[in-house]
Amino acid sequence: xxxxxxxxxxxxxxxxxxxxxxxxxxxxxxxxxxxxxxxxxxxxxxxxxxxxxxxxxxxxxxxxxxxxxxxxxxxxxxxxxxxxxxxxxxxxxxxxxxxxxxxxxxxxxxxxxxxxxxxxxxxxxxxxxxxxxxxxxxxxxxxxxxxxxxxxxxxxxxxxxxxxxxxxxxxxxxxxxxxxxxxxxxxxxxxxxxxxxxxxxxxxxxxxxxxxxxxxxxxxxxxxxxxxxxxxxxxxxxxxxxxxxxxxxxxxxxxxxxxxxxxxxxxxxxxxxxxxxxxxxxxxxxxxxxxxxxxxxxxxxxxxxxxxxxxx
Amino acid sequence: xxxxxxxxxxxxxxxxxxxxxxxxxxxxxxxxxxxxxxxxxxxxxxxxxxxxxxxxxxxxxxxxxxxxxxxxxxxxxxxxxxxxxxxxxxxxxxxxxxxxxxxxxxxxxxxxxxxxxxxxxxxxxxxxxxxxxxxxxxxxxxxxxxxxxxxxxxxxxxxxxxxxxxxxxxxxxxxxxxxxxxxxxxxxxxxxxxxxxxxxxxxxxxxxxxxxxxxxxxxxxxxxxxxxxxxxxxxxxxxxxxxxxxxxxxxxxxxxxxxxxxxxxxxxxxxxxxxxxxxxxxxxxxxxxxxxxx
Numbered sequence: 001x002x003x004x005x006x007x008x009x010x011x012x013x014x015x016x017x018x019x020x021x022x023x024x025x026x027x028x029x030x031x032x033x034x035x036x037x038x039x040x041x042x043x044x045x046x047x048x049x050x051x052x053x054x055x056x057x058x059x060x061x062x063x064x065x066x067x068x069x070x071x072x073x074x075x076x077x078x079x080x081x082x083x084x085x086x087x088x089x090x091x092x093x094x095x096x097x098x099x100x101x102x103x104x105x106x107x108x109x110x111x112x113x114x115x116x117x118x119x120x121x122x123x124x125x126x127x128x129x130x131x132x133x134x135x136x137x138x139x140x141x142x143x144x145x146x147x148x149x150x151x152x153x154x155x156x157x158x159x160x161x162x163x164x165x166x167x168x169x170x171x172x173x174x175x176x177x178x179x180x181x182x183x184x185x186x187x188x189x190x191x192x193x194x195x196x197x198x199x200x201x202x203x204x205x206x207x208x209x210x211x212x213x214x215x216x217x218x219x220x221x222x223x224x225x226x227x228x229x230x231x232x233x234x235x236x237x238x239x240x241x242x243x244x245x246x247x248x249x250x251x252x253x254x255x256x257x258x259x260x261x262x263x264x265x266x267x268x269x270x271x272x273x274x275x276x277x278x279x280x281x282x283x284x285x286x287x288x289x290x291x292x293x294x295x296x297x298x299x300x301x302x303x304x305x306x307x308x309x310x311x312x
Numbered sequence: 313x314x315x316x317x318x319x320x321x322x323x324x325x326x327x328x329x330x331x332x333x334x335x336x337x338x339x340x341x342x343x344x345x346x347x348x349x350x351x352x353x354x355x356x357x358x359x360x361x362x363x364x365x366x367x368x369x370x371x372x373x374x375x376x377x378x379x380x381x382x383x384x385x386x387x388x389x390x391x392x393x394x395x396x397x398x399x400x401x402x403x404x405x406x407x408x409x410x411x412x413x414x415x416x417x418x419x420x421x422x423x424x425x426x427x428x429x430x431x432x433x434x435x436x437x438x439x440x441x442x443x444x445x446x447x448x449x450x451x452x453x454x455x456x457x458x459x460x461x462x463x464x465x466x467x468x469x470x471x472x473x474x475x476x477x478x479x480x481x482x483x484x485x486x487x488x489x490x491x492x493x494x495x496x497x498x499x500x501x502x503x504x505x506x507x508x509x510x511x512x513x514x515x516x517x518x519x520x521x522x523x524x525x526x527x528x529x530x531x532x533x534x535x536x537x538x539x540x541x542x543x544x545x546x547x548x549x550x551x552x553x554x555x556x557x558x559x560x561x562x563x564x565x566x567x568x569x570x571x572x573x574x575x576x577x578x579x580x581x582x583x584x585x586x587x588x589x590x591x592x593x594x595x596x597x598x599x600x601x602x603x604x605x606x
Contacts, residue, residue, distance in 0.1 A: 026499040033501040037407035040400050044471060045423055051438060102329050109330025113323070125595050126333040132522065132591045133340060133584060134529025135432075136556045140580040143563070144343035165336050172333065198322045219429075226431025229531040229556075233563050263433045263532075270440055271536065278441075285437045289430060296429045300422055 052289065059282035067283060071242060072260075076268065077275050081284055083242050083252065084265035087156075088291075090253055091231065091261055092224045094160035099168050100217055106168075107175025107213070112201050131169035135229040138166045142234040157255045159235025166230050167220045174216025178209040211306050218299040222292045228263040236264040238272065262288050344584060348577035361578070367542045369562065369572040377575045379582075381542050385552035388545055389538060390527040392463030393470060397527075398520055401471050405478030405519075406504055421476070428472035436536030439465040443537070453549040455539055460548045462538035466527045474523040481515025482508055518594040525590040529583065531556040555579050 019027070066080060073079030106123075114120045142162030152158040182205050190200040206213075235258055242252035242260075253259040266284045269276045352358070357377075364378025408420050443464065444456025451460070485508055493503045509516070539551025540561065559576050566572040 026502070030499040030501040033504070034407075034411050037403050037411060040403040041407045041412075041420065044400060044404055044468075045420065045427075048427060048468075051442065054442070055438075102332050105326050105329035106332055109326045113326060114330065123330060123333055125592070126337045128595060129337050129588055129591045130333055130340075132525050132529070132587050133337075134531060134556055134587055136531040136559050137340065137344065137529070137580050137584050137587070139563075140344050140347070140559065140577055141340040144347045144577070145339060148347070148568075149343065165340075168333065168336065196319055198319050198326075222429055226429070226433070228431070228433040229560055232560060263431055266433055266437060267532065267536075270437060281437070281441070285434055289434050292429055292431055293426055296426055300425065 055282055055286050055289070059279065059286040062277070062279035062283035063286065067280075068287070072239065072265075075275075076239065076265075076273050077277070077280075081262065081265060081287060082249070083240070084260040084262045085287075086242075086250070086252060087236070087259035088225055088262040090156060090259065091160050091163060091235075092221050094156065094255075095163035095167065095224045096217070096221060098161060098164035099171055099220060102164075103168050103171025103216075103220070104175050104213060106172045107179060108201055108205075110172070111176050111179040112197065112205065127169045127172050130165075131173075135166065135227060138162060139230045139233055141165070142230055147234055153256070154233070154237075154258055155235050155256045156253050156259050157235070159231040159259075159261075162230045162234045163224045163227060166227065167223045170220045170223055171216050174219060175213050178212025178216065179205060181212060182208045211302060215299045215302050215306075218295055218302070222295040222299070225295065226263055226288065226292045228261075228267055231261055231264060235259060236261045238264075238268050262291070341581075341584060344577055344580045348574055348581050351571065351574035351578050361575075365542075365544060367558075369566070369575065375572065377571075379555070379579060381544050382553055382555045382558050382579070384544050385538070385542075386528055386554040386556070388459060389462045389466060389534060389552060389554055390524060392459065392548075393466035393527045394520070394524055396463060396467035397471050397474055397523060400467075401474030401519075401523070402478050402516060404471070405475045405482060405516075406508075408475065409479045409482040410500060410504055410508070421479075424472045424475055428476070432469065432530060432533040433536075435465050435469050435533040439533060439537035447549075451549060455551055457537055457539035458549050458551045459538065459545050462534050462552070462554075463548075465533050465537045466530055469530060469533060470523040470526045473526055474519050477519035477522060478516055481512045481519055484515055485511045514597045514600050518597045521590055521594040521597070525587050525594075528590075529556060529587055531560050535560050555583055 068080055068085065069082050070080035071083045072081065110120065110123060114123070139162065142158060142165075146152045146158035146161050147154055150158075152161075186204050186208065187200055190204045195203070237258040237260060240258055240260055243249050262284070266281070266288055269281050269284055361377055361379050362383070363380055364376065365381040366376040366378040367381060368374075368376045408417055412420065439461050440457065443461050446456075447453055447458070447461055448456040453460075489507050489511055490503055493507045498506065534554050535557040538554060538557065540553050540557060541551040542553050543550065545552045559579055562572070563576050566576060
């Protein structure tokens, strides 16, 4: 306090609230820091937008309805992406059918049944690990467990199961968060009426958290749709001819068949096949990114909507 | 009543599903180990595996499995990525958590969430089609897919994770700390680096660790971005090859049950062990914070 007034007594007498040099230098430092940090943040976000605008610009000429609805032709240098698109759809659908029930029930166990003890800690650690295991190790697991051990061979089913194990943590964590958002008083009221744990979960907790659980399930879809490594050796193939019109073109793959997938198709187009036009490569990438971001935005929109009309 | 009889059944079903995560982690280890195991009793020389740089798995006369160059490839790419991503990521985390307003914060967080959702194959595509030509033009490198390219792409990929975990760590610091520092006359920047950094250091460390884990385990993007040459890099512009990319590119052409196939599973086992270790340490570091604060 005394230092600045000794240096500049006149100013202090004139206005006792004038910023001292120490305060001034503090404020400049703060402003510089804030500027740099803001610069970093926007430096990270902006180029990504530019990149995706560029992707879209490059892909624009090839993005037509027939590109989406036609099968790849002439060693993939012509035609569209119908077969990979429908393959990805079925991969996601089946992996969802496997992962969603297990994941939701696991979330229920973690939040409603288990106490705070070493078991919970182990399960938490396991969930974190399952999410952290490299995707290629999941692929090796799929090969070892589903393709070899369970004798599924390389098939749609084996690939979907591998994806399901990989995306399980997404569903478990978000289900758990959704359940934790239901106030404890709701449960206590229900228990006081003589309801058992499962009755409470079924009639009170689940109906009040179902939309939150849904956002997690949607996230699983976007994750499963984009993954390449886990399906590389468990069921996805470079090319498999499928019927290109009529009823058959909607259900071209049986559970035991190998299938094409959009993410794998992009990899193939870029690195394995010669003579594919750049437009087609860009268009495939844009469709994949577009799908994943669309699904994700849906999940975010539901979450924001829920927060807005939160009742408790 | 029917539901009364179903109750114990449901309880068991829920319990089994709850344990499924543990079950799957163990199953991943067991099944990868099951396919890799014959290599330990057969031809694979573990000493050679970790110390030799000669990786010639498809040679008919004398296949060699020295993974040192691949390990160094993985480590250098991840280290470069972290060198870029950690300062930028923590800086952005501080900005989002401490400096920007609520609306901007919401927008940035949603953007980051969308960025985190972009599939790794698309990042690989960006590396291969956009970044590689740019690197050739600006640095004069012979090939655009190299260590630097891989590092930049991996940094971009792990940034959303580091930022969101870093922001969580800063948010976990009690507001009373900020208020106390403010009352003593600290500026916001002083609060950040004198109060928040020391208080949140474990959480930030965990964020960095998980970022490293993410970078080491990334497969498709590095496969397309790093150039895929088995060598110890001498400069930033040398192509390298990582452990993950090796499995992804060679498992398809190896004979199921053959020595090459087994060795690839051994690499998988190494990757599993490393990711397990990183997650375990991160968990312990975070738990350390909690026991300190309560």
